[in-house]
Amino acid sequence: MGQCCHKVQTDHGVGLDGSTIHQMRCSSLISCIELDNGDERDGTLTKVRYNVIFVTAEATPYSKTGGLGDVCGSLPIAFATRGHRVMVVSPRYLNGSQDDKYACASDLEKHINLSCFQREQEVVYFHEYRAGVDWVFVDHPCYHRPGSLYGDEHGAFGDNQFRFTVLAHAACEAPLVLPLGGVTYGEKCLFLVNDWHASLVPPLLSAKYRPNGVYRDARSILVIHNLAHQGVEPATTYENLGLPPEWYGAMEWVYPTWVRKHPFDTGATVNLLKGAIVTADRILTVSKGYAWEITTPEGGKGLDDLLSSRNYVLDGIANGIDVDIWNPVSDKLIPFNYSVDDLYGKSLCKEALQKNLGLAVRPQCPLIAFVGRLDYQKGTDLILSAMPEILQDDVQFVMLGSGDPVTESWMRQTESLYGDDFRGCVGYTEPMAHQITAGCDIFLMPSRFEPCGLNQLYAMRYGSVPVVHHTGGLRDTVESFDHFTDEDERGTGWPFSPYSKESMLAALRTAIKTYREHKSTWKGLMKRGMSKDFTWDSAAVQYEQIMEWAFIDLPYAG
Numbered sequence: 001m002g003q004c005c006h007k008v009q010t011d012h013g014v015g016l017d018g019s020t021i022h023q024m025r026c027s028s029l030i031s032c033i034e035l036d037n038g039d040e041r042d043g044t045l046t047k048v049r050y051n052v053i054f055v056t057a058e059a060t061p062y063s064k065t066g067g068l069g070d071v072c073g074s075l076p077i078a079f080a081t082r083g084h085r086v087m088v089v090s091p092r093y094l095n096g097s098q099d100d101k102y103a104c105a106s107d108l109e110k111h112i113n114l115s116c117f118q119r120e121q122e123v124v125y126f127h128e129y130r131a132g133v134d135w136v137f138v139d140h141p142c143y144h145r146p147g148s149l150y151g152d153e154h155g156a157f158g159d160n161q162f163r164f165t166v167l168a169h170a171a172c173e174a175p176l177v178l179p180l181g182g183v184t185y186g187e188k189c190l191f192l193v194n195d196w197h198a199s200l201v202p203p204l205l206s207a208k209y210r211p212n213g214v215y216r217d218a219r220s221i222l223v224i225h226n227l228a229h230q231g232v233e234p235a236t237t238y239e240n241l242g243l244p245p246e247w248y249g250a251m252e253w254v255y256p257t258w259v260r261k262h263p264f265d266t267g268a269t270v271n272l273l274k275g276a277i278v279t280a281d282r283i284l285t286v287s288k289g290y291a292w293e294i295t296t297p298e299g300g301k302g303l304d305d306l307l308s309s310r311n312y313v314l315d316g317i318a319n320g321i322d323v324d325i326w327n328p329v330s331d332k333l334i335p336f337n338y339s340v341d342d343l344y345g346k347s348l349c350k351e352a353l354q355k356n357l358g359l360a361v362r363p364q365c366p367l368i369a370f371v372g373r374l375d376y377q378k379g380t381d382l383i384l385s386a387m388p389e390i391l392q393d394d395v396q397f398v399m400l401g402s403g404d405p406v407t408e409s410w411m412r413q414t415e416s417l418y419g420d421d422f423r424g425c426v427g428y429t430e431p432m433a434h435q436i437t438a439g440c441d442i443f444l445m446p447s448r449f450e451p452c453g454l455n456q457l458y459a460m461r462y463g464s465v466p467v468v469h470h471t472g473g474l475r476d477t478v479e480s481f482d483h484f485t486d487e488d489e490r491g492t493g494w495p496f497s498p499y500s501k502e503s504m505l506a507a508l509r510t511a512i513k514t515y516r517e518h519k520s521t522w523k524g525l526m527k528r529g530m531s532k533d534f535t536w537d538s539a540a541v542q543y544e545q546i547m548e549w550a551f552i553d554l555p556y557a558g
């Protein structure tokens, strides 16, 4: 650790509850965390310190397929900055091509046997202490294989239930057995379990640990980043989970009759996310809008009744972003830096992007971008169907993403058809994502549903004006601009509704017209977006409130 910028420094001190404080404590109100680049980050200290255990399948910079990785890579650091003791437990994925990401994580030489899948499964823990956070990686041969985190070119891995059952069991043991910095986290901790991959943690606390007198002082919060993925497997796999037989009801989920395949199909499954919804002490989603949507039949993906029945512990907190990584003032991945007070660099970024993509360098031509996973959720079908009409206008359009093979080949075909105006970059790299976000004028995000969405936040921070479907977190984070009523003083973009090609085209046309004909209005939109507070700080304060409530209530005991 480097020298702290403040006066008093207690490196690896001992907290009120006897646990080790790794970060520098500078005064009673400010804490200071050293970041990867050597910079320090200051934060206001929390009033109550918690031992927080994030359990997640992804955490940048180690692993990422989407927004879950971004959130679990940056929110833990925000918590640590506020004075909490924070551990992140995720798998140690080795796929042969990016294994160096774990190079700084050392083997804790702690071999633990976990009881699941009818035998003892041995795991080992690796650990890196970085930016005030204990990053703990669960090592098991099931995480060592080529492909992405959840599958390969043949589809999802067939043993994902096994892989994430192992993760949940290992995460439950970690606070008890790992003396990080010399002291374990202990039983009085708060598990923040993210999505279905980590969802077995709350049932394990309730069914396995608490009846044996362990974790009676712990609490769990389920954070739903995406309800579309629930970890559903045949009911016969229940015995693999390492839970007592009498807890089957908490995990069971029965498909409605119309989905069943044949008359003897009972529809019975085990659903890991459902198990967590039943047993977690609190439930959070990543925006208030999505928290409401998942209690409706349209947005509940079959779990709306259950979620409604737990409405009193359900809440939404919009994500922040890593404002150090996504900062146009200092971003090293973009060719020119700029700020809200000096936007000249943005026009240079646009020029560089046009050159880089082989598009005509035309400063006045509106450049529209889409960056995201090519997935049903992201509404790429709307873009596909509207593209001929979009390109009738004098605009340029760039798409970056990978995923659905049909959309990928459509992107290649469209590029060969509309080579002058359209670029379809199949794949995903961080430098390309940053360059497109900085270089475009209009950022299109027509997601069918969007729990929070990060790309619209990145876009606004980079002065690119979002046009989004009016749903979930997009509705919560993009403030609608209306030049008739707002007199150019409010609004950061154009949310459109309903979900249709026509309404998306109408919003895009308004954006294009504003860009072309109302330059000062456009600048206002850019500047208001860039000036918004996207830091994790306000989200972290809201999380603390939920944690406080979780500890006031008795834990879920069945």
Ligand SMILES: Nc1ncnc2c1ncn2[C@@H]1O[C@H](COP(=O)(O)OP(=O)(O)O[C@H]2O[C@H](CO)[C@@H](O)[C@H](O)[C@H]2O)[C@@H](O)[C@H]1O
Binding pocket: 064, 065, 066, 067, 068, 070, 071, 225, 226, 286, 319, 371, 372, 373, 374, 400, 401, 402, 403, 427, 428, 433, 450, 451, 452, 453, 454, 455, 473
């Ligand atoms: N092909 C690709 N491969 C790898 N990375 C890619 C990629 N395409 C895009 N990305 C990147 O992944 C992130 C996507 O974040 P989002 O929040 O928009 O969506 P995602 O649906 O993954 O996350 C879910 O979780 C987040 C976090 O809570 C919610 O914001 C969101 O609504 C919810 O659907 C961005 O950093 C983006 O640039």
